[in-house]
Amino acid sequence: MGYLMIVWIVLVTVVTVFYLNIPPPELSPRLKAWYKKGSFFRYNDFDIFYIDEDGVMTDDSTLLLIHGFPTSSHDWIKILDDLKEQYSRIVMTDMLGFGFTDKPKQYDYLITEQADILEAILESLSVKDVHIMSHDYGDTVALELLHRHNTNKGKVQVNSLCMLNGGVFPETNFPLFGQKMLLVPVLGDLLSHISFYGSLKRGLGSTFGPGTQPSDTDMRDFYAVLRYKEGNIVMSRLIHYITQRNKNKERWVGALQKTKVPTHMIYGPADPVNPPVFVDHYKKVVPNPSIHVLPSGIGHYPQWEDPTGVVSSYVEFLKNVKQE
Template identity: 25%
Template sequence: MILDRGMILDRDMIVDGVRLAYRQTTGRTGETLVLLHGTPSHSYIWRAVIPALEAAGHGVLAYDLLGYGASERPLNRDTSVTAQADLLEEVLAQREIARCTLIAHDIGGAVAQIFATRHPNRLERLMLIDSVSYDSWPSATWQQIIRDHLDDYSAMPQPDFEAMLTRQLTMTVTDPTRMSGETLEAYLAPHRTALGRASFFEHQVRHYDSTPTQRTAPLLKTLTVPTRIVWGAEDRWQPVSYAKRLAADIPAAHLTIIPNAGHFPMEDNPTRIITEIQTLIG
């Protein structure tokens, strides 16, 4: 089963004065799995994963990060990964989740690393999927854009912006046909308005900054929860070398490299992602 785009997140919550779109199921196993997406994406990326986890009886909480997807996009609010980690703590408190398994992708992985090292007692398990880490982000191209051309990019005509974002999204999969049609439209949809375009640069690109993950890196060795590092072998954004480094630095972490998968392995091979999550939970 794959969830329809409109069915993934079915309600809103107000946390620390901002609105977040979310989905929560209680399950029957006692496990609560919290799914954190990355950029340029939103909770749509979990549409083929959530049904299998819920069918297995696990509680699931998925939400769009502040400034992303269907959540509020206030232009005067900090949406850095550090601020998102602070907000995650507020979300878990409001949803009365004392401990959880964090499953995080891309910059969601940065949020998870910060949260895990700050609040290890709140975690049962951790999975990092093609996560940013250390100094792995942003790319040299994005560094130059942020430093010299961010205002120019923010002001580009909508067709040019969508063409640029389409090129970026196509790089996330090994088979370009997987990022086309309705799938591509779903990823582009949050950015099809002037506010959506501005939000992409203000809430996402402006906060492409590795300082928080470099600051957190020395603390990874303190993590003791069961951890799996899952990576697409063909990831063009986050090299596999960073996956190996994470696996070496986090005690007893298990590394899985998925062949024929790119930066969005949930698109290339969702069945494998489901299997890895089920293996982590045991």
């Protein structure tokens, strides 16, 4: 073993030991209030956090919100009240490995299982049909649910699907350097153990538009949720959704291409992970594409960066859905 390799291993070990003795940050009052709104659903041996809220409408309609990587259901807080105006009920969860849900360490996180869990929660709530809004990682989970709906193999009927910035197409998805490092065997596990607030701020912050950066309070909330139940440690396992997308392209992109369900994309173009080449590809690949491009400064988290623009586009989409 070379001298430099020994030095590297010793350095990483020292940093890891030091990091593991740093307690996770406390939840802010805002996060504590979010936690109190929720309940837990037991799936196999895991506790899955979910929130089931009443909306304003009286038509028995339900909206399922599916968050992205590496965050949680709290991502929807800025548009939740407006969405309640459109539905009788809104259900959202922290998927396995995220947020307040359990985060098993030695585990293969599969998109298909995330969909299984959502179906199980909806079934327990006696929800048989849903509209879906999803973001990022959640877009892929939503496409799995859409595939099941298309093939009559799902446990829930999908009435409509609205996606926000996500790597729907492997060809137009460009993971950040840190995400690529998490995919590297052994190295990814080590990096997960020594994740710091500063690294999250740089990495996650780079996906927002230059003029729509989260406040320090917002970013610390993102970090606190990530560190909850040592969630940082499983990032190197969750990140393999990228390879799952590549392997299941025909299944998930095909679901979007073949479906008769009304679909819509709301897209922030200042997104380094899914840059504007995504728009042309979406229009080329998806039959009768419905896509709304937000102003140029909006990045990967449109529901956080431009909540008014997202709600406006979504309400217009719903009007068309209801007219069909």
